[in-house]
Amino acid sequence: GEDVEQSLFLSVREGDSSVINCTYTDSSSTYLYWYKQEPGAGLQLLTYIFSNMDMKQDQRLTVLLNKKDKHLSLRIADTQTGDSAIYFCAEKNAGNNRKLIWGLGTSLAVNP
Amino acid sequence: EAGVAQSPRYKIIEKRQSVAFWCNPISGHATLYWYQQILGQGPKLLIQFQNNGVVDDSQLPKDRFSAERLKGVDSTLKIQPAKLEDSAVYLCASSTDSKPYEQYFGPGTRLTVT
Numbered sequence: 001g002e003d004v005e006q007s008l009f010l011s012v013r014e015g016d017s018s019v020i021n022c023t024y025t026d027s028s029s030t031y032l033y034w035y036k037q038e039p040g041a042g043l044q045l046l047t048y049i050f051s052n053m054d055m056k057q058d059q060r061l062t063v064l065l066n067k068k069d070k071h072l073s074l075r076i077a078d079t080q081t082g083d084s085a086i087y088f089c090a091e092k093n094a095g096n097n098r099k100l101i102w103g104l105g106t107s108l109a110v111n112p
Numbered sequence: 113e114a115g116v117a118q119s120p121r122y123k124i125i126e127k128r129q130s131v132a133f134w135c136n137p138i139s140g141h142a143t144l145y146w147y148q149q150i151l152g153q154g155p156k157l158l159i160q161f162q163n164n165g166v167v168d169d170s171q172l173p174k175d176r177f178s179a180e181r182l183k184g185v186d187s188t189l190k191i192q193p194a195k196l197e198d199s200a201v202y203l204c205a206s207s208t209d210s211k212p213y214e215q216y217f218g219p220g221t222r223l224t225v226t
Contacts, residue, residue, distance in 0.1 A: 031213045042217040088154055092213055102154030
């Protein structure tokens with residue numbers, strides 16, 4: 001069945017790069033997403049990548065997609081304390097339904 | 113552009129009581145979603161509307177949960193009667209027909225059932 005997995009915790013020092021990883025099982029995935037959730041807030045769409053792309057860069061964010069290994073990563077350059085949040089990986093399959101399949105989220109802690 | 117609005121932000125009720133949540137999507141967004149997010153988990157889709165029609169309600173516990181979007185804009189989600197396990201954040205999201213792959217979320221309603 002469809003499944004998205006992420007490591008639950010990541011701790012980095014301010015100024016370092018963070019890499020958050022995600023694996024998925026659905027080979028028919030068309031879009032893969034990264035959402036950010038700060039405490040007490042809703043989910044903020046950070047970026048997404050179409051499945052025919054290998055990489056997407058947006059300012060401090062770099063998304064890498066390895067379709068063969070069904071592996072998605074989010075790299076945050078020069079991580080700041082304001083980046084502390086839970087990061088969710090999600091994927092959308094090729095069906096007509098626009099349902100997203102979500103991971104459990106990776107809690108990123110940025111230490112000064 | 114105004115974001116997705118939800119109210120109330122917080123609600124505390126006793127089990128077996130009823131509760132309703134309201135969502136106003138981004139203007140022009142035809143698709144509206146209700147999600148349930150239990151602490152420590154990712155969001156779980158409860159129901160998806162395309163305009164005022166239901167696209168997917170396969171994970172909605174229909175014995176106690178109901179949702180409507182009568183005029184294809186605002187939506188309400190109701191729980192009647194509530195159970196302890198319904199304690200969660202209820203998130204509303206919306207997307208456009210031209211970019212259905214981009215879902216934008218509201219701040220959520222945190223429900224505590226005691």
